[in-house]
Amino acid sequence: MVNRRSKLDKFQTSLFFIFPWFFGFLCFFLGPLLASLCLSFTNYDGLNIPDFIGLTNYSRLFTDGSLYTSLRVTLSFAIMNLSLGTIVAIALAILLNQEDIKGSSFFRTLFYIPTIIPIVASSVTWIWLFKKIHTPSFLSDENLALPALVIISLWSLGNPMLIYLAGLKNIPTYLYESADIDSASEWQKFWHITLPSLSPVILFNVVIGIIQVFQYFVPAYVMTSGGPKNATLFYSLYIYQKAFEDFEMGYASALAWVLFLIITGFTYLAFRILPKSKH
Numbered sequence: 001m002v003n004r005r006s007k008l009d010k011f012q013t014s015l016f017f018i019f020p021w022f023f024g025f026l027c028f029f030l031g032p033l034l035a036s037l038c039l040s041f042t043n044y045d046g047l048n049i050p051d052f053i054g055l056t057n058y059s060r061l062f063t064d065g066s067l068y069t070s071l072r073v074t075l076s077f078a079i080m081n082l083s084l085g086t087i088v089a090i091a092l093a094i095l096l097n098q099e100d101i102k103g104s105s106f107f108r109t110l111f112y113i114p115t116i117i118p119i120v121a122s123s124v125t126w127i128w129l130f131k132k133i134h135t136p137s138f139l140s141d142e143n144l145a146l147p148a149l150v151i152i153s154l155w156s157l158g159n160p161m162l163i164y165l166a167g168l169k170n171i172p173t174y175l176y177e178s179a180d181i182d183s184a185s186e187w188q189k190f191w192h193i194t195l196p197s198l199s200p201v202i203l204f205n206v207v208i209g210i211i212q213v214f215q216y217f218v219p220a221y222v223m224t225s226g227g228p229k230n231a232t233l234f235y236s237l238y239i240y241q242k243a244f245e246d247f248e249m250g251y252a253s254a255l256a257w258v259l260f261l262i263i264t265g266f267t268y269l270a271f272r273i274l275p276k277s278k279h
Contacts, residue, residue, distance in 0.1 A: 036253040036256055036257065037253070037257060038050075039249055039250050039253040040057055040058070040250060040253035040254040040256075040257055041053065041054060041055070041057065041250070042057075042250045043056075043057075043250050044249040044250040044253075045247040045248070045249060046243075046247055046249050047247075050250065053250070057250050057251045057253075057254035058254050058258075060251065060254075061254065061255075061258065066230070066233065066238060067238065067255070069230050069233055070230075070233045070234060070235045070237070070238040071235060073146065073230070073231070073232060073233050073234055073235075074213070074214060074216070074234050074235040074236075076146060077146060077149065077150060077213060077216065077234065078210070078213040078214065080146075080147070080150045081150055081153050081154075081209070081213050082206060082209050082210070082213065084150065084154060085153065085154060085157055085160065085209060086160075086202065086205065086206065086209075088154055088157055089157045089160040089161045089164055089205070090164050090198070090202075092111060092157065092161045092164075093161050093162075093164035093165040093167075093168055094168065094190075094194070096108055096111075096161075096165055097165060097168045097169070108162070108165070111157070111158050111161055112158035112159075112161070112162060113158070114155050114156040114158060115156045115157075115158035115159055116158075117156075119218040119219065119222075120218060120222055122152075122155075122156070122219075123152075123218065123219045123222040123223050124222065126152050126155075126219075126223065127139070127222075127223055130148065139223055139224055139228075140228055141228065142227075142228045142229045142231040143231075145224055145227070145228060145231045145232050146231055146232055149219055149220060149223070149224075149232060152219055152223075153216075153219075160205045160208075160209070163201055163204065163205055164198065164201055164205070166201075167197070167198045167200075167201035168194070168198070170197075171193065171194065171197045171198075175193045175197075176189055176193060179192075179193060199274070202274065203270065203271070203274045206270050206274060207267055207270050207271070210263065210266050210267055210270060211263055211267070214235065214236070214259060214262060214263050214266070215236050215259075215263075216234050216236060217234065217236040217237055217240065220232045220233075220234050220237050221237055221240065225237075226238075226241070235255075235259055235262075236259070238255065239252050239255045239256055239259070240252075242255060
């Protein structure tokens, strides 16, 4: 009886400590999530009572030309960002993993600093930098605006770089020693030891990258507002325009749920295509 009473007291104490998190989860995550699902079946402008219209918002997706433009822009950005970002982050991690580099801690900090700078502040800084470059005009050229945003995204690779660096530190040194005995070249060691050993880390960073690039919003909103000529109209930016500029909250909710399905699908493909681990 005493033990049962003691377990009950511990359970009540645990509920007391978990309640703030659970309350925040209900109010700020699960509640809005379910509300957006319900609103996706309505015509709602944010002011009047939602009007149920069934699957009209979802059927509208198939005839929305701007939606396809935003998908094309987002997919193009995702391909460039994920491919270049992975290569650059791994290259930086390998360079900073060299034992004979003096001040490696300083350079690690230097490369990580851009990730802690507020996104709006860094975006305004990049606008100022691009304005100083008079020719070509990157942000006002429909052919250069998207590549310019890709370059800006490569500026803040501190997080994946550190994760790759941690992965490199966990590779057993005896693998490289055995390769040296067999007279393996640096490229052979990278291709047959480093890259396979980093496969779980690459998978993790790619999945996180997929989630981030499909929600890319702030730099495009601050720097280009989707222009010029919708060249940087990202999917998340299009959702924002529909919700808070056109006040089509119901349609924006439908777009948001489609975005959830897209991210889920590409994440599933990443798990299927990329090797989860080899070591």
